[in-house]
Amino acid sequence: MMAMTTSQLGRYGYADIEGLMGLMTGDEKHGPAATSTLDALWVLYDRVLNVDPRDPGAPARDRFLLSKGHGPVAYYAVLAAKGFIDPGVLRGFASFDSALGYHPDRTLIPGVEIGSGSLGHGLGLAVGIALGLRAQARPEPQVFVMLGDAELDEGSNHEAIAFAGAIGLDSLHAVVIDNSSATHGWSGGVGTRFEREGWSTVTVNGRDHDALEAAFVAPREGRPRAVVAVVEPKNSAARRPAINVR
Amino acid sequence: METMRERFVVTAHELLDSDPRIAIVLADITAAQFAPAAAGHPDRVINVGIREQLLVGVTGGLTLAGLRPIAHTFPSFLVERPFEQVKLDLGHQDVGAVLVSSGASYDMTSEGRTHQAPGDVALLDTLDGWTIEVPGHPDEAELLLRDAAARDDRVYLRLSGEANNAPQLMVPGQFLPVRTGRRGTVVAVGPMLTPVLDAVAGLDLSVLYAVTVRPFDIGALRRAVTASDTADVVLVEPYLAGTSNREVDEALLDLPHRVLGLGVGRAELRRYGTPAEHAAAHGLDPASLRERIASFLG
Numbered sequence: 001m002m003a004m005t006t007s008q009l010g011r012y013g014y015a016d017i018e019g020l021m022g023l024m025t026g027d028e029k030h031g032p033a034a035t036s037t038l039d040a041l042w043v044l045y046d047r048v049l050n051v052d053p054r055d056p057g058a059p060a061r062d063r064f065l066l067s068k069g070h071g072p073v074a075y076y077a078v079l080a081a082k083g084f085i086d087p088g089v090l091r092g093f094a095s096f097d098s099a100l101g102y103h104p105d106r107t108l109i110p111g112v113e114i115g116s117g118s119l120g121h122g123l124g125l126a127v128g129i130a131l132g133l134r135a136q137a138r139p140e141p142q143v144f145v146m147l148g149d150a151e152l153d154e155g156s157n158h159e160a161i162a163f164a165g166a167i168g169l170d171s172l173h174a175v176v177i178d179n180s181s182a183t184h185g186w187s188g189g190v191g192t193r194f195e196r197e198g199w200s201t202v203t204v205n206g207r208d209h210d211a212l213e214a215a216f217v218a219p220r221e222g223r224p225r226a227v228v229a230v231v232e233p234k235n236s237a238a239r240r241p242a243i244n245v246r
Numbered sequence: 247m248e249t250m251r252e253r254f255v256v257t258a259h260e261l262l263d264s265d266p267r268i269a270i271v272l273a274d275i276t277a278a279q280f281a282p283a284a285a286g287h288p289d290r291v292i293n294v295g296i297r298e299q300l301l302v303g304v305t306g307g308l309t310l311a312g313l314r315p316i317a318h319t320f321p322s323f324l325v326e327r328p329f330e331q332v333k334l335d336l337g338h339q340d341v342g343a344v345l346v347s348s349g350a351s352y353d354m355t356s357e358g359r360t361h362q363a364p365g366d367v368a369l370l371d372t373l374d375g376w377t378i379e380v381p382g383h384p385d386e387a388e389l390l391l392r393d394a395a396a397r398d399d400r401v402y403l404r405l406s407g408e409a410n411n412a413p414q415l416m417v418p419g420q421f422l423p424v425r426t427g428r429r430g431t432v433v434a435v436g437p438m439l440t441p442v443l444d445a446v447a448g449l450d451l452s453v454l455y456a457v458t459v460r461p462f463d464i465g466a467l468r469r470a471v472t473a474s475d476t477a478d479v480v481l482v483e484p485y486l487a488g489t490s491n492r493e494v495d496e497a498l499l500d501l502p503h504r505v506l507g508l509g510v511g512r513a514e515l516r517r518y519g520t521p522a523e524h525a526a527a528h529g530l531d532p533a534s535l536r537e538r539i540a541s542f543l544g
Contacts, residue, residue: 059312105338106339106340107340113310114310114339115334115338115339118330118334120299121303121331121334121335123303124299124300124302124303124304124306124307124331124335125303125304125306125310125335125339126307127300127303127304127307128303128304128305128306128307128308128309128310128311128315129308129311130307130311131269131289131292131304131307131308131311132269132307132308132309132310132311132312132313133311134289135269135289135290135308135311135313136266136311136312136313155299156299156300156303156331159294159297159299159300160297160300160303162295162297163294163295163297163300166295
């Protein structure tokens with residue numbers, strides 16, 4: 001019902017995303033978070049993920065889980081641009097009859113792997129999906145889960161980070177959007193939380209598409225992968241990342 | 247006698263061998279007993295360590311990937327501690343799973359309150375779509391586990407060290423009429439059947455044996471009540487007293503009726519000792535049950 005026809009695929013580019021986002025209104029509370037995810041989402045859907053809007057449930061597809069369910073405007077816009085959502089439904093955003101709310105519901109939107117909103121649930125689900133694919137001898141699909149630096153406050157993440165690192169779950173990719181929004185910060189940087197548990201970890205400019213792509217497609221090393229995508233601090237108007245990245 | 251927990255391990259191992267959809271998810275509890283199964287099925291016996299939020303999150307993820315996971319630990323750590331994962335990682339994702347707890351309300355009396363979960367069924371009962379099974383014997387536990395493994399919905403299987411003297415020829419989803427009488431109906435849940443039958447010996451009462459408590463077998467209750475001279479119902483549940491009173495009220499909405507909900511008291515005992523001592527303290531031993539039931543029925 002919501003998926004677009006094949007002829008509509010590929011109609012939209014990155015420059016169209018802002019316009020698609022503009023079709024949605026009323027998400028002021030989540031405004032800054034909505035755009036912090038935009039570039040990483042675009043690079044994943046445009047260059048990295050093996051997903052097809054014509055067959056969003058294909059068993060061999062890559063999985064993308066938006067754990068950080070807050071501010072989903074950029075997510076919906078990218079899904080619309082890539083043919084999973086009819087752009088026409090963006091206008092009804094968060095209305096009673098809309099499939100698109102402030103937090104996404106997997107049962108309402110093709111291609112959305114999990115319902116999220118309560119922070120700290122996506123990484124555990126992603127570990128289970130990766131283990132389930134492994135148990136079915138499906139080594140190809142990669143499982144990406146997008147988190148926020150403040151979301152890492154939730155202890156459930158640290159259960160998953162330690163376990164995935166310990167078992168070398170190398171189809172698992174955490175994408176942490178770091179907009180410096182964690183109230184008490186992360187001494188040494190977000191990446192250290194993954195690195196010390198044995199993850200392959202890299203910190204990149206979260207607005208640099210080529211750097212993001214290179215980080216996402218780096219060869220697997222028998223370990224889970226964490227890509228920390230640093231963007232402007234949530235409470236700053238600056239357009240450049242405030243943290244030096246390597 | 248073999249315990250439900252021991253039968254669970256044996257049966258789960260057989261299910262792993264026979265059904266490639268089955269996975270076992272553990273959080274250290276019972277991991278040693280599952281070591282042989284894990285050796286044979288390293289990708290489908292998953293021990294996440296002492297991480298119960300992850301236990302349930304991984305369980306939801308395994309279902310999303312197409313498996314039929316069976317997650318297991320003590321009820322406090324399976325239902326209560328990770329309750330939001332149960333609500334969201336299973337229910338909100340609209341996926342099934344089998345949760346198997348062992349420990350019940352007061353199996354672990356000497357461990358104290360931290361290892362006791364009389365509220366697990368009531369808490370799970372706030373959520374939609376759960377089948378809740380409370381077997382009274384290892385044979386019933388095995389039957390219910392096999393039944394749950396072959397389905398796709400959300401099932402909570404509550405195992406206990408307390409058990410009835412003998413298994414019943416129960417059918418999943420249905421209350422079993424055990425005896426009939428004219429002065430009222432007693433619904434005995436799981437391991438409460440043996441003490442209930444002792445308690446009502448010589449009394450003119452019907453007894454229904456309930457193992458599947460959600461969904462509640464409204465038809466069986468109505469048949470028993472309409473065959474009786476009174477619409478007086480006594481529930482005897484091995485978890486928080488009153489957990490199923492609402493179900494009885496809804497089943498008998500069109501009939502003037504009375505219901506007495508017996509079970510584990512809300513107040514913390516702050517006692518150790520034995521399960522038998524706790525049963526007596528909660529008024530669930532046969533003598534106390536007989537007195538309370540007789541008093542209610544007048």
